[in-house]
Amino acid sequence: xxxxxxxxxxxxxxxxxxxxxxxxxxxxxxxxxxxxxxxxxxxxxxxxxxxxxxxxxxxxxxxxxxxxxxxxxxxxxxxxxxxxxxxxxxxxxxxxxxxxxxxxxxxxxxxxxxxxxxxxxxxxxxxxxxxxxxxxxxxxxxxxxxxxxxxxxxxxxxxxxxxxxxxxxxxxxxxxxxxxxxxxxxxxxxxxxxxxxxxxxxxxxxxxxxxxxxxxxxxxxxxxxxxx
Amino acid sequence: xxxxxxxxxxxxxxxxxxxxxxxxxxxxxxxxxxxxxxxxxxxxxxxxxxxxxxxxxxxxxxxxxxxxxxxxxxxxxxxxxxxxxxxxxxxxxxxxxxxxxxxxxxxxxxxxxxxxxxxxxxxxxxxxxxxxxxxxxxxxxxxxxxxxxxxxxxxxxxxxxxxxxxxxxxxxxxxxxxxxxxxxxxxxxxxxxxxxxxxxxxxxxxxxxxxxxxxxxxxxxxxxxxxx
Amino acid sequence: xxxxxxxxxxxxxxxxxxxxxxxxxxxxxxxxxxxxxxxxxxxxxxxxxxxxxxxxxxxxxxxxxxxxxxxxxxxxxxxxxxxxxxxxxxxxxxxxxxxxxxxxxxxxxxxxxxxxxxxxxxxxxxxxxxxxxxxxxxxxxxxxxxxxxxxxxxxxxxxxxxxxxxxxxxxxxxxxxxxxxxxxxxxxxxxxxxxxxxxxxxxxxxxxxxxxxxxxxxxxxxxxxxxx
Amino acid sequence: xxxxxxxxxxxxxxxxxxxxxxxxxxxxxxxxxxxxxxxxxxxxxxxxxxxxxxxxxxxxxxxxxxxxxxxxxxxxxxxxxxxxxxxxxxxxxxxxxxxxxxxxxxxxxxxxxxxxxxxxxxxxxxxxxxxxxxxxxxxxxxxxxxxxxxxxxxxxxxxxxxxxxxxxxxxxxxxxxxxxxxxxxxxxxxxxxxxxxxxxxxxxxxxxxxxxxxxxxxxxxxxxxxxx
DNA sequence: GATGAATGAGTGTTCATTCAT
DNA sequence: GATGAATGAACACTCATTCAT
Numbered sequence: 001x002x003x004x005x006x007x008x009x010x011x012x013x014x015x016x017x018x019x020x021x022x023x024x025x026x027x028x029x030x031x032x033x034x035x036x037x038x039x040x041x042x043x044x045x046x047x048x049x050x051x052x053x054x055x056x057x058x059x060x061x062x063x064x065x066x067x068x069x070x071x072x073x074x075x076x077x078x079x080x081x082x083x084x085x086x087x088x089x090x091x092x093x094x095x096x097x098x099x100x101x102x103x104x105x106x107x108x109x110x111x112x113x114x115x116x117x118x119x120x121x122x123x124x125x126x127x128x129x130x131x132x133x134x135x136x137x138x139x140x141x142x143x144x145x146x147x148x149x150x151x152x153x154x155x156x157x158x159x160x161x162x163x164x165x166x167x168x169x170x171x172x173x174x175x176x177x178x179x180x181x182x183x184x185x186x187x188x189x190x191x192x193x194x195x196x197x198x199x200x201x202x203x204x205x206x207x208x209x210x211x212x213x214x215x216x217x218x219x220x221x222x223x224x225x226x227x228x
Numbered sequence: 229x230x231x232x233x234x235x236x237x238x239x240x241x242x243x244x245x246x247x248x249x250x251x252x253x254x255x256x257x258x259x260x261x262x263x264x265x266x267x268x269x270x271x272x273x274x275x276x277x278x279x280x281x282x283x284x285x286x287x288x289x290x291x292x293x294x295x296x297x298x299x300x301x302x303x304x305x306x307x308x309x310x311x312x313x314x315x316x317x318x319x320x321x322x323x324x325x326x327x328x329x330x331x332x333x334x335x336x337x338x339x340x341x342x343x344x345x346x347x348x349x350x351x352x353x354x355x356x357x358x359x360x361x362x363x364x365x366x367x368x369x370x371x372x373x374x375x376x377x378x379x380x381x382x383x384x385x386x387x388x389x390x391x392x393x394x395x396x397x398x399x400x401x402x403x404x405x406x407x408x409x410x411x412x413x414x415x416x417x418x419x420x421x422x423x424x425x426x427x428x429x430x431x432x433x434x435x436x437x438x439x440x441x442x443x444x445x446x447x448x449x450x451x452x453x454x455x456x
Numbered sequence: 457x458x459x460x461x462x463x464x465x466x467x468x469x470x471x472x473x474x475x476x477x478x479x480x481x482x483x484x485x486x487x488x489x490x491x492x493x494x495x496x497x498x499x500x501x502x503x504x505x506x507x508x509x510x511x512x513x514x515x516x517x518x519x520x521x522x523x524x525x526x527x528x529x530x531x532x533x534x535x536x537x538x539x540x541x542x543x544x545x546x547x548x549x550x551x552x553x554x555x556x557x558x559x560x561x562x563x564x565x566x567x568x569x570x571x572x573x574x575x576x577x578x579x580x581x582x583x584x585x586x587x588x589x590x591x592x593x594x595x596x597x598x599x600x601x602x603x604x605x606x607x608x609x610x611x612x613x614x615x616x617x618x619x620x621x622x623x624x625x626x627x628x629x630x631x632x633x634x635x636x637x638x639x640x641x642x643x644x645x646x647x648x649x650x651x652x653x654x655x656x657x658x659x660x661x662x663x664x665x666x667x668x669x670x671x672x673x674x675x676x677x678x679x680x681x682x683x684x
Numbered sequence: 685x686x687x688x689x690x691x692x693x694x695x696x697x698x699x700x701x702x703x704x705x706x707x708x709x710x711x712x713x714x715x716x717x718x719x720x721x722x723x724x725x726x727x728x729x730x731x732x733x734x735x736x737x738x739x740x741x742x743x744x745x746x747x748x749x750x751x752x753x754x755x756x757x758x759x760x761x762x763x764x765x766x767x768x769x770x771x772x773x774x775x776x777x778x779x780x781x782x783x784x785x786x787x788x789x790x791x792x793x794x795x796x797x798x799x800x801x802x803x804x805x806x807x808x809x810x811x812x813x814x815x816x817x818x819x820x821x822x823x824x825x826x827x828x829x830x831x832x833x834x835x836x837x838x839x840x841x842x843x844x845x846x847x848x849x850x851x852x853x854x855x856x857x858x859x860x861x862x863x864x865x866x867x868x869x870x871x872x873x874x875x876x877x878x879x880x881x882x883x884x885x886x887x888x889x890x891x892x893x894x895x896x897x898x899x900x901x902x903x904x905x906x907x908x909x910x911x912x
Numbered sequence: 913g914a915t916g917a918a919t920g921a922g923t924g925t926t927c928a929t930t931c932a933t
Numbered sequence: 934g935a936t937g938a939a940t941g942a943a944c945a946c947t948c949a950t951t952c953a954t
Contacts, residue, residue, distance in 0.1 A: 029917090045367040047275030051945060061919045066946060108451070135363060139273040152429050173452040176441065178431055183445045186418025187411055194410060201380050203406055213404065217411045221449030223336070224401040257934095279928060289936045291930085300928065485938090501823040503731030507924060517940045522925060564907070591819060595729040608885050629908040632897065634887055638878060639871055639901045646870025653822075657836050659862055669860065673867045677905030679792070680857040713913095735949060745915045747951085756949065919951080923944105930940080 015150055016089065023081050030068050033058045034082070037075040042128035046076055046136040077143055079133050084151060086126060091158060108171055112215045116188060120211060123192045156181070187214055243378060244317065251309050258296050261286045262310070265303040270356035274304055274364040305371055307361050312379060314354055319386060336399050340443045344416060348439060351420045384409070415442055471606060472545060479537050486524050489514045490538070493531040498584035502532055502592040533599055535589050540607060542582060547614060564627055568671045572644060576667060579648045612637070643670055699834060700773065707765050714752050717742045718766070721759040726812035730760055730820040761827055763817050768835060770810055775842060792855050796899045800872060804895060807876045840865070871902055 036058035040049045051072055055062040069075045123130060137144050156178065163177035172180065191214055194202045204210055264286035268277045279300055283290040297303045351358060365372050384406065391405035400408065419442055422430045432438055492514035496505045507528055511518040525531045579586060593600050612634065619633035628636065647670055650658045660666055720742035724733045735756055739746040753759045807814060821828050840862065847861035856864065875898055878886045888894055 043367075045275060045364070047273060048367060050943090062945090063919055063947080064917080067917070070946095072945065131366060135366060136273070138359060138363060139271075139276060148426055148429065152426060156429060170452065172450050173448075175445065175450070179441050179445060180450055182418060182422060182430060183415055183442070183450070186414045190410060190414025190417065198376055198380060201376065201384060202410060213407050214411070217403065217407060217449070219449045219451045220401075221445070221447045222400050222403070222408055222411070223447045224398065278926090290928090291936050292934085294929065295935075298929095499823075501729075501731060501820070503729060504823060506922090518924090519926080519940050519942095520938080523938070523940095526925095528924065587822060591822060592729070594815060594819060595727075595732060604882055604885065608882065612885060626908065628906045629904075631901065631906070635897050635901060636906055638874060638886060639898070639906070642870045642874025643867055646866060646873065650866060654832055654836065657832065657840060658866060669863050670867070673859065673863060673905070675905045675907045676857075677901070677903045678856045678859070678864055678867070679903045680854065734947090746949090747915050748913080750950065751913075751915095754950095915952105915954085917951105917953095919949100921948100923947080926944085927942100928940100930938105931936105932938095933936085 015154075016084065019081055019084055020089075023085060026081075027068075029060070029064070030078075033060065033065055033068050034075065034078050037069075038079060038128050038132050041076070041079075041132035041136075046072075046132070073140075073143070076133070076136060076140070079129060080144070080147060083126070083129055083133060084147070086129075087122060088151070088155060091155075109212075109215060109219060112219065113212055116184075116215055117208075117211050119188055120192060120207065123188075127192075127196065184218060187218055243382075244312070247309055247312055248317075251313060254309075255296075257288070257292070258306075261288065261293055261296050262303065262306050265297075266307060266356050266360050269304070269307075269360035269364075274300075274360070301368075301371070304361070304364055304368070307357060308372070308375060311354070311357055311361060312375070314357075315350060316379070316383060319383075337440075337443060337447060340447065341440055344412075344443055345436075345439050347416055348420060348435065351416075355420075355424065412446060415446055471610075472540070475537050475540055476545075479541060482537075483524075485516070485520070486534075489516065489521055489524050490531065490534050493525075494535060494584050494588050497532070497535075497588035497592075502528075502588070529596075529599070532589070532592055532596070535585060536600070536603060539582070539585055539589055540603070542585075543578060544607070544611060547611075565668075565671060565675060568675065569668055572640075572671055573664075573667050575644055576648060576663065579644075583648075583652065640674060643674055699838070700768070703765050703768055704773075707769060710765075711752075713744070713748070714762075717744065717749055717752050718759065718762050721753075722763060722812050722816050725760070725763075725816035725820075730756075730816070757824075757827070760817070760820060760824070763813060764828070764831060767810070767813055767817060768831070770813075771806060772835070772839060775839075793896075793899060793903060796903065797896055800868075800899055801892075801895050803872055804876060804891065807872075811876075811880065868902060871898055 033054065037049075037054045040054050040057055043049075051065055052062055054075065055065045058065065065075075069078060159181040160177045163172065163180045166172045167174045167177065191210060195204055195210075205213075261282065265277075265282045268282050268285055271277075279293055280290055282303065283293045286293065293303075297306060387409040388405045391400065391408045394400045395402045395405065419438060423432055423438075433441075489510065493505075493510045496510050496513055499505075507521055508518050510531065511521045514521065521531075525534060615637040616633045619628065619636045622628045623630045623633065647666060651660055651666075661669075717738065721733075721738045724738050724741055727733075735749055736746055738759065739749045742749065749759075753762060843865040844861045847856065847864045850856045851858045851861065875894060879888055879894075889897075
């Protein structure tokens with residue numbers, strides 16, 4: 001009859017524990033179908049995608065898709081699971097400290113570059129997933145409410161703590177840590193988006209160069225160094 | 229029988245002259261219907277929107293919608309016209325110089341703040357329009373190709389010229405002007421998006437404060453001022 | 457967009473006034489489609505019927521069916537309207553008295569025969585309608601609740617009044633008038649049903665003969681006349 | 685692989701011998717599944733019932749249902765077996781005579797009351813079975829053809845014989861024995877149906893009272909006794 | 913014998929588009 | 934020019950049935 005292994009997706013994305021639990025109960029078929037959905041949704045958008053195409057892409061029959069995900073919308077909802085796990089599990093588990101713990105002596109530019117490079121790579125590797133979700137998120141607020149209300153604050157808290165600590169140590173100048181985070185996030189996202197929309201028009205160089213430049217601008221600003 | 233006043237939209241968005249021409253040939257009904265479409269599309273997304281709802285919102289019959297815009301997609305295409313006109317006509321007509329011409333003596337922070345404020349206000353005022361277009365753009369590349377290929381380079385050129393001149397004058401330090409532009413654009417867009425997604429979670433202050441902080445971060449970077 | 461002239465069917469079948477109102481707001485298309493639905497539903501049963509077949513039978517497109525009746529179930533609900541109007545409007549409007557008013561001097565057998573004949577003819581003429589509704593009624597109690605709770609009591613009241621008056625006049629012997637009504641209704645329905653299921657097996661004669669026999673059995677019972 | 689114990693159901697319901705034979709070859713699982721089907725079908729109707737629900741109700745897997753009954757329709761067909769056995773085996777085996785043999789001296793009212801009470805109890809006890817079959821019978825004529833053509837005539841013959849004998853004995857007045865049977869059957873069925881549709885609206889009393897009244901009306905008719 | 917995952921034809925319903933009035 | 938009834942292709946989802954384990 002109905003398979004739909006794992007708990008229902010509704011309201012079960014409150015925190016990482018629940019998300020991991022759900023993910024563990026998923027079978028290979030779940031992942032196989034979800035990957036197909038990610039591919040199709042990211043290419044055509046949620047509404048323009050056809051469940052038949054997801055099925056074909058997954059190499060299963062249409063009925064099977066619905067055995068594993070009760071509705072088309074559940075496919076979208078399900079994508080939050082790998083997204084959150086891939087992007088936040090390491091961070092939230094280990095804290096960002098680990099990344100910065102062993103920066104002994106290394107210049108802050110290098111450390112920030114590592115950080116940005118990691119996120120850029122992650123975003124590039126998961127671009128379809130991000131595209132599928134991000135493009136539909138504005139129109140399904142109730143679907144993503146748990147993320148906004150539960151997960152986002154956790155992320156902000158980690159980020160804030162990181163910036164605050166560094167500011168106290170004097171690594172960064174003292175500004176609103178959330179502003180610092182938003183600024184970095186914006187530049188990072190802006191880079192990834194523009195890179196994928198119109199790399200030519202923006203005359204983007206190879207990734208490593210761009211990342212270094214981005215970090216440089218973020219850290220030093222546009223004004224001339226005053227010491228000179 | 230078919231009205232569809234003005235030239236067909238296809239391939240007629242190559243430059244501002246053509247766009248203005250098309251806009252002038254539009255009747256009030258065109259605008260009335262397009263505004264309705266903007267409202268509906270921005271709330272539900274292009275594919276989830278119903279032409280019937282656009283008609284109701286516009287206060288006309290469904291048939292009339294199709295008298296003015298041959299297809300649903302033409303409604304989307306048509307939105308590019310007010311978007312481009314509102315965002316770029318003043319810039320491209322007068323050049324950004326005008327904005328900076330009369331900055332005699334005013335500190336660069338203030339001038340940049342004016343610039344950012346202007347764009348933020350514009351974005352806020354046209355948020356539905358932006359949302360309607362931006363959310364569908366990734367899935368209709370051919371629809372937006374003329375913009376990317378014709379309009380975007382014009383914009384980039386103006387922006388580049390501005391940054392370059394200022395760099396030569398010493399107002400800004402010398403970096404890739406496109407990088408400078410992308411950085412500013414990213415921060416600007418990031419601010420507007422986050423403000424509209426989750427103002428609470430990001431603890432956003434009143435606009436003027438946020439804009440000043442944003443410009444400060446953009447201009448000075450995150451590192452402590454070295455002279456101190 | 458949506459036509460669906462007339463008020464929504466839900467909860468609007470409380471009394472004959474509302475039913476008549478709804479019926480008057482129906483267009484020819486409504487009736488055309490409903491007749492087709494009656495035909496199809498009565499032949500295959502509600503669930504086994506296909507809306508596509510209803511459309512074909514009505515000579516309209518499938519979309520048109522749903523313009524006039526929002527759902528397949530609404531087609532079923534809509535059938536109550538002609539059913540009730542055809543079976544009860546005359547009765548409830550004029551009272552059964554009219555039928556019996558002018559029976560001056562005529563033997564009660566003849567009057568009852570007229571009554572039964574009228575109902576049998578009506579039932580025969582509306583057999584598909586009855587079949588379509590009656591076969592689904594047991595499984596859609598909420599759909600027919602208004603009829604059971606509002607219309608049925610009205611009918612029972614009229615019937616009760618009729619039998620009671622005749623009993624007081626001495627035309628009938630004094631028994632529970634509802635029992636008398638149920639008995640007549642049962643025989644009438646039983647006759648119509650058996651006639652349509654297996655006329656051969658029940659060796660049914662021509663209608664007029666059967667009706668006279670039925671009335672005779674109903675009025676005199678199975679026991680021998682005691683006077684003899 | 686396929687079990688489907690017992691002979692195929694098609695065309696094997698010609699007479700009671702074959703039916704009994706089939707019933708004897710059925711295992712407990714057959715009965716278990718069939719009872720579940722009766723429950724589900726009687727609640728939702730044949731077409732609206734899901735084989736998955738039958739399986740769940742029977743406490744077996746969906747596959748098992750189809751091991752015992754090749755198709756969903758076979759479940760319906762199979763229901764004829766308990767129906768016919770329960771309703772007609774005793775009658776046909778022993779003849780109705782047995783019931784009437786020992787009526788020595790008892791008034792005919794009492795004897796008829798016994799008869800009616802027996803049938804009413806039987807119907808009440810098997811209501812789901814009757815409902816499941818009766819509601820689908822009009823739309824599956826070929827399924828029930830053997831019953832109509834083979835079993836029904838046998839029943840009618842027994843009934844006819846009974847009424848005829850009693851008429852010859854003078855217990856009943858002489859009318860068409862089939863009419864007498866149809867009249868009784870109608871009243872009986874009408875009572876059971878109305879009792880289960882709307883006992884309140886019909887103001888039904890306790891069963892024993894209703895049965896006595898029903899028999900009284902059937903035997904004496906509605907007219908006043910002429911001897912008084 | 914029992915299972916239940918996989919199947920895919922089939923369904924009610926939607927909605928962009930047309931066109932007669 | 935404006936209307937809105939009619940259209941029918943298309944889609945999400947269902948479910949009886951199969952069959953490998």
